[in-house]
Amino acid sequence: EVVKGKHAFERIEMTKDEALEMFKYNDFKIDVLKRKVPDGAQCTAYRCGDLIDLCRGPHVPDTSKVKAFSVMKNSAAYWQGQASNHTLQRVYGVSFPDNKELKQHLFRIEEAKKRDHRNVGPAQELFFFHELSPGSCFWLPHGTRIYNKLVDFIKTEYFKRGYHEVITPNVYNLKLWETSGHAAHYKENMFIFNVEGQEFGMKPMNCPGHCLMFAHRQRSYRELPWRVADFGVLHRNEMSGALTGLTRVRRFQQDDAHIFCKPDDVQKEIEDMLLFIDYVYGKFGLNYEMFLSTRPQKYIGDIAMWDEAEKQLSAALDNNGKAWKLNPEDGAFYGPKIDINVFDALGRKHQCATIQLDFQLPIRFNLKYTAAAGVDDSADKEDKPIIIHRAILGSVERFTAILTEHLAGKWPFWISPRQIAIVPVSQEHAEYAEEVKAVLKNEGYYVDVDATSKTLNKKIRENQLAQYNYILVVGAEEIQNKTVNVRTRDNTVHGSKSIPQLLQELHDEVVQFH
Numbered sequence: 001e002v003v004k005g006k007h008a009f010e011r012i013e014m015t016k017d018e019a020l021e022m023f024k025y026n027d028f029k030i031d032v033l034k035r036k037v038p039d040g041a042q043c044t045a046y047r048c049g050d051l052i053d054l055c056r057g058p059h060v061p062d063t064s065k066v067k068a069f070s071v072m073k074n075s076a077a078y079w080q081g082q083a084s085n086h087t088l089q090r091v092y093g094v095s096f097p098d099n100k101e102l103k104q105h106l107f108r109i110e111e112a113k114k115r116d117h118r119n120v121g122p123a124q125e126l127f128f129f130h131e132l133s134p135g136s137c138f139w140l141p142h143g144t145r146i147y148n149k150l151v152d153f154i155k156t157e158y159f160k161r162g163y164h165e166v167i168t169p170n171v172y173n174l175k176l177w178e179t180s181g182h183a184a185h186y187k188e189n190m191f192i193f194n195v196e197g198q199e200f201g202m203k204p205m206n207c208p209g210h211c212l213m214f215a216h217r218q219r220s221y222r223e224l225p226w227r228v229a230d231f232g233v234l235h236r237n238e239m240s241g242a243l244t245g246l247t248r249v250r251r252f253q254q255d256d257a258h259i260f261c262k263p264d265d266v267q268k269e270i271e272d273m274l275l276f277i278d279y280v281y282g283k284f285g286l287n288y289e290m291f292l293s294t295r296p297q298k299y300i301g302d303i304a305m306w307d308e309a310e311k312q313l314s315a316a317l318d319n320n321g322k323a324w325k326l327n328p329e330d331g332a333f334y335g336p337k338i339d340i341n342v343f344d345a346l347g348r349k350h351q352c353a354t355i356q357l358d359f360q361l362p363i364r365f366n367l368k369y370t371a372a373a374g375v376d377d378s379a380d381k382e383d384k385p386i387i388i389h390r391a392i393l394g395s396v397e398r399f400t401a402i403l404t405e406h407l408a409g410k411w412p413f414w415i416s417p418r419q420i421a422i423v424p425v426s427q428e429h430a431e432y433a434e435e436v437k438a439v440l441k442n443e444g445y446y447v448d449v450d451a452t453s454k455t456l457n458k459k460i461r462e463n464q465l466a467q468y469n470y471i472l473v474v475g476a477e478e479i480q481n482k483t484v485n486v487r488t489r490d491n492t493v494h495g496s497k498s499i500p501q502l503l504q505e506l507h508d509e510v511v512q513f514h
Contacts, residue, residue: 135250142417168209225261270316334360425475
């Protein structure tokens with residue numbers, strides 16, 4: 001009846017005093033007005049039929065637009081979050097223009113619950129958290145396999161793409177962060193402690209340490225671009241209430257890299273980074289979007305340098321051939337950047353990769369390199385490099401969370417922590433199962449033998465649900481022929497294969513992902 005009635009939502013503007021008079025019957029609304037509306041100011045309410053209530057708005061024009069509605073949940077809540085206040089009932093609801101969209105929304109919510117890495121991780125024994133170390137993940141053996149595969153994947157690409165891996169300290173004197181500027185703007189997010197009367201801090205990022213590396217000796221233009229990558233452990237003192245599984249942690253590692261380059265190197269470096277990003281995300285079936293964030297109103301550095309850098313970033317994005325959007329005046333104060341958001345299987349957006357130009361740190365650390373001598377130069381000329389901050393996965397922790405939910409815990413073979421389960425038909429076939437396991441394990445695969453006394457069908461099903469990519473059944477026939485009977489977790493039966501044939505197929509499956 002409410003929908004059919006097509007009742008209009010009418011916006012009403014009134015003074016604070018008028019609102020106090022109108023809602024004098026309700027202590028809670030009076031409290032809101034007194035706290036949030038300055039004396040003499042205007043506020044708004046909305047009327048719909050007999051209902052009138054304080055609201056900033058806006059609203060749909062009328063109730064006919066509310067074609068599909070669902071109450072999602074309700075819960076008790078203290079007024080203003082204070083336990084000393086009254087307890088109220090909070091009701092959550094959603095509305096859509098039609099039932100189809102509502103059903104899609106409800107499906108995505110249920111699917112998201114199933115895929116939630118905070119459920120999948122413990123269920124697959126990948127990781128857990130403990131109150132004695134909030135925001136710091138405990139990676140169990142199977143989770144560590146995924147973590148290391150991700151890191152090794154990126155490291156292999158580093159070698160191919162001309163990056164140099166480095167290792168830097170975890171703890172620095174606060175003077176470093178004063179030089180970098182982080183002490184003034186980021187100190188509350190750092191773990192700070194006293195050592196022999198001086199302040200030290202756990203590093204929350206790698207860039208200042210890399211600046212010290214660049215500055216420790218004279219550099220030549222012939223060394224540039226200098227690409228350094230660091231998987232060092234980082235710590236950030238996030239508020240306990242903000243910690244959320246693997247997506248917001250205090251201890252993490254990044255595929256963090258910094259490129260020290262000449263101004264005329266920027267476009268080529270950015271083009272190479274965009275290809276790198278596309279390659280990595282393509283391996284996981286992740287779609288993404290790109291934004292160029294340009295000079296904000298408050299910035300440092302020479303405007304001509306900004307213009308040239310933005311021109312090179314724009315050209316690199318154009319040459320990449322993929323769609324991108326402009327995000328005007330949203331760059332950092334120390335340089336323009338390219339922001340990249342990935343979309344998971346449910347269409348949710350996640351910030352992962354970033355490419356950030358930095359004109360400030362080279363100034364703060366007085367970084368310089370010997371430039372190429374010009375025709376009229378009688379002495380070596382020194383220039384300041386530009387730093388490009390670059391991450392693709394972002395934090396390995398957060399990317400693992402995204403990947404867990406994107407894949408719903410169904411890991412591709414090359415990164416799977418449970419690749420092969422061997423199921424002997426009966427106990428008398430267990431010895432052959434162990435022999436097969438030894439051969440496969442020697443080739444670098446993760447293999448387990450299910451020698452429990454359960455029925456064959458039950459063992460096969462349980463290993464499929466445990467997300468083993470391959471289940472190999474072995475019995476008397478397989479022992480006689482030196483074969484295995486292969487099926488996959490989707491219950492597709494691939495039949496009998498010799499061990500050399502199986503090894504070749506497994507090898508080919510891994511190769512196609514690299």
